[in-house]
Amino acid sequence: MKSIDVEGKALVLHHWDTDGVCSASILLNQLDANKVETMTPKIGNYFLSKDEIRFCRGFDHVFIVDMALPEKNVKDVCVSSEVTIFDHHLQKPIKGVNHNNPVAYGKSQQEYPSATWVLKEYFKDEVTLPVVLGIVGDNEHKIKDNKRFFDIVEEYCRGHSLSFDDLLRMVYLIDSNYKMQRKREVEGIPWLLMEGDVAEKILENPEWNSNLRVLEGEVNRILSDETLITERNSIAVMRINTPYNIISTVTRRFAWETGKNVVVVNKGFYDDKDQLYVRSSNVDLSSLIGELKNSGFYAGGKGNVMGVVVPKNKTEDLLEKVVGFFWR
Numbered sequence: 599m600k601s602i603d604v605e606g607k608a609l610v611l612h613h614w615d616t617d618g619v620c621s622a623s624i625l626l627n628q629l630d631a632n633k634v635e636t637m638t639p640k641i642g643n644y645f646l647s648k649d650e651i652r653f654c655r656g657f658d659h660v661f662i663v664d665m666a667l668p669e670k671n672v673k674d675v676c677v678s679s680e681v682t683i684f685d686h687h688l689q690k691p692i693k694g695v696n697h698n699n700p701v702a703y704g705k706s707q708q709e710y711p712s713a714t715w716v717l718k719e720y721f722k723d724e725v726t727l728p729v730v731l732g733i734v735g736d737n738e739h740k741i742k743d744n745k746r747f748f749d750i751v752e753e754y755c756r757g758h759s760l761s762f763d764d765l766l767r768m769v770y771l772i773d774s775n776y777k778m779q780r781k782r783e784v785e786g787i788p789w790l791l792m793e794g795d796v797a798e799k800i801l802e803n804p805e806w807n808s809n810l811r812v813l814e815g816e817v818n819r820i821l822s823d824e825t826l827i828t829e830r831n832s833i834a835v836m837r838i839n840t841p842y843n844i845i846s847t848v849t850r851r852f853a854w855e856t857g858k859n860v861v862v863v864n865k866g867f868y869d870d871k872d873q874l875y876v877r878s879s880n881v882d883l884s885s886l887i888g889e890l891k892n893s894g895f896y897a898g899g900k901g902n903v904m905g906v907v908v909p910k911n912k913t914e915d916l917l918e919k920v921v922g923f924f925w926r
């Protein structure tokens with residue numbers, strides 16, 4: 599096992615979703631618990647605010663897990679702290695940091711379906727609950743098409759008397775926290791996951807179960823409302839207005855139910871910005887993601903999925919551009 603030498607205080611900056619908190623938890627196992635804190639950026643922001651960057655500067659070593667933050671942010675943190683990244687998002691290699699992202703160096707996302715797998719390989723860990731939850735979290739049912747990893751998940755299930763649906767339910771319960779914008783709760787989950795056999799604790803957490811009922815009601819309300827949908831050049835566009843961070847769930851279910859390329863715009867999450875989310879069944883969005891980043895948008899994604907945060911006065915232009923992209 600490669601050991602990480604950390605002098606002084608460390609910060610684990612992690613994505614707010616299941617893969618993010620599970621990855622953070624795997625990393626915490628390798629660090630001195632007394633000298634490390636966990637943090638997720640403001641939920642919904644795939645970048646760091648000025649205050650967050652200032653906060654990072656109080657740490658000797660900043661770990662960034664399961665998040666492809668803008669290179670500018672990473673460089674800003676680098677000024678005062680050593681930076682180590684563990685990730686599997688599409689991103690260019692970044693110089694001056696320990697950039698552990700096999701996908702940035704040419705591996706496929708099929709081979710690294712989760713950041714937890716990147717960490718598991720790096721530390722030569724066993725397949726633990728956080729490892730498989732990360733895989734199921736980022737891929738849900740689609741992991742069944744990835745034989746190597748579905749076998750790994752199934753083997754874990756057999757060994758622990760769990761079903762795939764149990765894992766999926768744990769993912770939904772964990773993710774309910776970011777969807778309800780419970781930042782503190784999210785930041786505590788990596789620590790909870792370190793306690794080992796926590797499947798029951800996750801499945802029976804009363805607060806998370808109640809979150810789930812609220813969110814499921816909202817997602818179902820949206821997906822059953824046909825007045826929200828318009829079609830543009832055979833691309834399905836859905837306009838929603840919800841305070842919950844459920845755009846990725848809505849987009850995923852909308853795409854799977856229609857089998858189309860879909861775009862969802864949510865006007866209800868931020869005061870001054872909209873969320874835009876795209877999912878394609880047949881078009882690689884990587885070049886579009888790159889273009890949008892170059893034009894100054896906060897965009898991120900993984901091949902067939904893209905999320906963008908857009909100032910409200912630019913939403914319609916961006917929508918045009920996205921729809922046009924499919925017809926190039």
Ligand SMILES: [Mn+2]
Nearest residue numbers: 617664713736
């Ligand atoms: Mn991930």
